[in-house]
Amino acid sequence: MINKFLNQTTFNSTEDFSENYRVNVPDNFNFAYDVVDEWAKIAPYKIAICWVNDKGEHKRINYKELKERSDQAASFFMQEGINKGDMVMLILKRRYQFWFAILGLHKIGAIAIPATHLLTKKDIIYRSNAANIKAIIAVDDDLVLSHVDESLIESPSVEIKICCGETDKKGWSSFEEGLINAPKFVRPAHVNNNDDIMLLYFTSGTTGEPKMVIHNFVYPLGHIVTAKYWHNLHEDSLHLTVADTGWGKAVWGKLYGQMIVGAEIMVYDHERFVPEEMLQLMADYKVTSFCAPPTVYRFLIKEDLSKYDLSSLEYVTTAGEALNPSVFDEFQNATGLMIREAFGQTETTATIITFPWMKPVPGSMGVPNPTYDMDLIDSDGRSVEDGETGEVVFRTNKSIPLGLFMGYYKDEELTRSVYSNNIYRTGDMAWRDQDGYYWFEGRSDDVIKSSGYRIGPFEVESAILTHPAVVECAITGVPDEIRGQIIKATVVLNGNYKNFDKEALIKELQDHTKKITAPYKYPRIIEFVDALPKTISGKIKRAEIRKK
Numbered sequence: 001m002i003n004k005f006l007n008q009t010t011f012n013s014t015e016d017f018s019e020n021y022r023v024n025v026p027d028n029f030n031f032a033y034d035v036v037d038e039w040a041k042i043a044p045y046k047i048a049i050c051w052v053n054d055k056g057e058h059k060r061i062n063y064k065e066l067k068e069r070s071d072q073a074a075s076f077f078m079q080e081g082i083n084k085g086d087m088v089m090l091i092l093k094r095r096y097q098f099w100f101a102i103l104g105l106h107k108i109g110a111i112a113i114p115a116t117h118l119l120t121k122k123d124i125i126y127r128s129n130a131a132n133i134k135a136i137i138a139v140d141d142d143l144v145l146s147h148v149d150e151s152l153i154e155s156p157s158v159e160i161k162i163c164c165g166e167t168d169k170k171g172w173s174s175f176e177e178g179l180i181n182a183p184k185f186v187r188p189a190h191v192n193n194n195d196d197i198m199l200l201y202f203t204s205g206t207t208g209e210p211k212m213v214i215h216n217f218v219y220p221l222g223h224i225v226t227a228k229y230w231h232n233l234h235e236d237s238l239h240l241t242v243a244d245t246g247w248g249k250a251v252w253g254k255l256y257g258q259m260i261v262g263a264e265i266m267v268y269d270h271e272r273f274v275p276e277e278m279l280q281l282m283a284d285y286k287v288t289s290f291c292a293p294p295t296v297y298r299f300l301i302k303e304d305l306s307k308y309d310l311s312s313l314e315y316v317t318t319a320g321e322a323l324n325p326s327v328f329d330e331f332q333n334a335t336g337l338m339i340r341e342a343f344g345q346t347e348t349t350a351t352i353i354t355f356p357w358m359k360p361v362p363g364s365m366g367v368p369n370p371t372y373d374m375d376l377i378d379s380d381g382r383s384v385e386d387g388e389t390g391e392v393v394f395r396t397n398k399s400i401p402l403g404l405f406m407g408y409y410k411d412e413e414l415t416r417s418v419y420s421n422n423i424y425r426t427g428d429m430a431w432r433d434q435d436g437y438y439w440f441e442g443r444s445d446d447v448i449k450s451s452g453y454r455i456g457p458f459e460v461e462s463a464i465l466t467h468p469a470v471v472e473c474a475i476t477g478v479p480d481e482i483r484g485q486i487i488k489a490t491v492v493l494n495g496n497y498k499n500f501d502k503e504a505l506i507k508e509l510q511d512h513t514k515k516i517t518a519p520y521k522y523p524r525i526i527e528f529v530d531a532l533p534k535t536i537s538g539k540i541k542r543a544e545i546r547k548k
Contacts, residue, residue, distance in 0.1 A: 001039060001262050002228065005221060009228070012357055017229070018370035023221050023402060029194055031220040032070060032106035033187070035259055040067035048259060050238065051096040052281060053269035059096060066099065071185035073104025076178035080135070080160050084109035084191065087131045087157075087200065089124075091115050091138040091148075091246065094269035097164040097175055098245040099255070101137055106198065106217075109191040113200045116246030117141060121150045127202055128155035131212060131409065137175065140165025145172065194218045200409060201248050203346045212409035213346045220256035222349040222403020225369055227257025230342050231289055232315045232356045237263035238285065242278075242292035248346045249320060253291050263289070275299045279308045286312035293320035297327050297339065305334040313337060317354075319344065321539075322440040324462040325362035341365050343392075343440065345426060348372070349403030351394070352430075352438050363462070364437040365430070372401045376430060389431045389441050389456065397422040429456065446542050448477035450485045455521055457542070463516035464489055464523070467509055469497045474532050474540045478525060489523035490545050492532060502528070 002009055005024050011017040026034060039046060044064035052058040061069075082088060088110050092098040098114075105112045113131060117139060124147055127133060133155070138144050140163055149169065152158055163172040192198070198217045202210035227233045231253070241253025258265050268281055279300065282290065290313060292300075297318060313335065319342045328339050340354035343365040351374065354366035368374040375383050376390030384390035394404065404424065407415035418425050429441040441447055441456030448455040457475035464473045472492040477485035489509070497505070506526045513522040533541040 001035060001042075001260055002224065004038070005224060005260065011229070014355060014358070014367055014370065017355070021225075021371065023224065025194070025218055025221060025402070027194065028190075028192060029218050029221065030106060030191055031217070031256060031259075032103040033191075035220070035256075036063065036070065036103055037067050039063040039259070039262070046262070047264050049096060049099060049265045049267055050285065051267045051269060052285070053094075054271060054277065061096060061099070066103070069100040069179060070103035070107060072179040072182045073100045073175075074107040075182035075185040076175075077104055077110065077135075078108055079182060080162070080173065080178070082108065082110050082135050082160065084188070085197075086110045086134045087113060088135045088137060089113040089115050089127065089131075089133050091117055091119065091136065091144055092164060093117050093139050093141070094245055094267055095139055095164055096267065096269070098250075100179070101164075101175070102255070107185075107191065108188060109196065111197050111200055113202070114246050114248075114250065115202065116244055117144050118246075119144075119147065121147045124148055124151040125154045126209065128158050130202075130209075131200060132157045134158065135160035135162065137162045137164065139163075140167050145169050192217050195406075197406065197409075199251070201346050211414065212411070214406045214409045215403075216406055218402055219349075220251075220260070222371070222401065223252060223257030224260055225257070225353070225371060225403075226252055226342075226350045227261045227263065229355055230340065230350050230353045231257070231263075231291060231317055233258060233261045233263040233289055235262040237261075237288050237314075238266050238312075239263045239289040240266035240268065240282065240287045240291070242268075242273075242296050249293075252319075252344075252349070273299070275303050279303060279305070279310070282313065283308045283310060288312055289315045289317075291317040291319070294318055294323045294327055295321070297323070297331055301327060301330040301334060310335060315356075316340070317342065319350070322365075322458045322462075323363065324465055326462070326466045328360070328362040343428075343430075343438075345428075347405040347424070347426075348394075348401075351392075361435075361437050364433075364439055367436055367438065372404070373398060376432060384431075386432050386434050389429050389447065391444055392426045392428045392430050394424045394426070395422055396424065443542075446476070448475070448485050448487060450477065450480075450483045450487065450520070455487065459517055460487060460489070460513065460521050460523065463513045463521070464491065464509060466516060467512045469494050469500075469505065469509070472532055474542055474545055475523065476542050476546050478546075486524045487521065488525040488527065488545075490527050490529055490532060492530065493528060 008020050040063040045062045048066050049061040102112050161172045164175040197214045199215040201213045243249035316337045317340045323341050338360045342350040343352040344350045351372050352365040354360045373395040427444050430438050460475045461473045474490045478488045480486040510522045533544045
């Protein structure tokens with residue numbers, strides 16, 4: 001399938017990739033028809049999804065079934081009154097019905113809004129009104145269904161409620177019954193143009209209300225790079241990405257690029273992350289490729305990995321937050337595999353990547369994805385030199401890369417604040433070493449300026465996290481008359497350190513930090529807390545910590 005979109009698929013260097021990688025973009029491209037239904041024609045019994053839940057249930061879905069179920073979903077949605085351009089929120093956890101539903105929406109040109117089951121009544125009201133949501137498709141979770149029902153009085157645009165699974169709640173249509181009883185699907189005459197809105201994501205910003213990121217119908221083609229040249233997938237791969245379907249990471253790792261490449265997608269539908277169960281699943285099903293945020297790897301390396309047969313595992317990757325070098329080293333020592341990092345945002349696809357032909361450098365994100373014209377600039381717009389910290393930006397005067405967002409829905413002012421004059425400013429700070437590798441420093445408003453030094457929080461957090469007492473840590477700057485700012489560490493301790501000498505541990509952590517990183521970067525203030533304030537997607541709210 002990938003040969004349908006690429007003239008050349010194998011590259012041996014970033015230079016080769018930059019010069020020769022080209023995507024053939026069809027007119028009116030629609031992933032559901034042009035990829036999923038095409039697989040159903042040429043290889044109907046090829047397995048697309050291997051779904052397993054934490055109750056021992058499992059299901060393998062081939063492309064023939066995926067086409068049939070998505071056709072039924074499309075027909076059912078139209079019967080319910082969902083049409084082209086309508087906004088539809090999907091709150092489906094990791095249920096396999098998510099794939100039927102989102103593909104069905106693609107087939108009729110409706111706009112999918114994946115969302116987490118952690119949304120409260122207030123969250124749903126905000127999203128429903130901000131995006132003028134017409135329908136909500138939710139999992140059969142009493143709390144989720146109740147939050148949706150409670151939001152309806154203040155969500156006048158919501159007309160349709162569909163439940164996946166069993167429920168006796170009034171006003172909810174059954175997704176399963178809808179598929180069974182749907183009339184034969186007839187493809188609409190004109191579903192979409194390439195620049196129509198296909199996806200909308202509410203970003204979980206660390207300040208203010210979530211932003212509405214919109215992507216067009218060619219966005220899936222941007223994820224060829226994600227699957228083929230970051231995850232390093234092929235047609236015999238069984239790939240597991242750890243992500244709820246409500247997060248953007250799900251379509252990064254469990255849908256678009258993987259199906260274009262022809263890899264089988266492993267889905268583990270679990271309510272609570274248990275490292276031992278995840279490892280056993282990988283061993284039992286012979287997972288070959290694995291992607292998870294660094295937090296998951298931090299839990300995995302605490303287990304005795306020798307107890308699990310991970311010999312099938314060929315490739316491991318990470319994104320979502322910066323990877324601590326100590327985690328990289330421990331995982332490699334235990335498995336022989338090097339974790340390959342990448343960087344991206346909800347607004348983009350993978351933009352900085354540790355490619356397969358590169359040697360990973362622990363702590364580095366990799367090098368720029370050549371499909372994006374990337375630069376690092378200072379506050380005056382000057383391109384910075386090696387070793388200098390700058391903001392990651394993308395220039396679009398030559399071309400707009402596949403995967404870059406269309407803007408923020410219904411908010412031209414907000415869009416212009418980050419994307420104008422053919423420059424998209426990410427708000428993320430990084431620096432480049434002499435070998436061309438890029439290193440994450442933090443968000444632009446998180447960088448600390450102390451005694452003339454610019455200090456990124458990540459390096460200090462990484463140093464403190466190597467101490468056995470520390471489970472989580474957030475570094476922020478505190479105003480200081482002499483130094484401008486001083487470093488503060490807000491720390492969550494390991495449960496074994498409940499009864500501790502506070503002052504002695506503070507000094508121990510300070511001395512430990514001085515040994516791991518430059519002495520001037522040690523935290524002069526350390527506060528111990530039970531938990532760090534976070535967004536619903538797990539990002540640390542440093543702005544909230546700074547207010548204290």
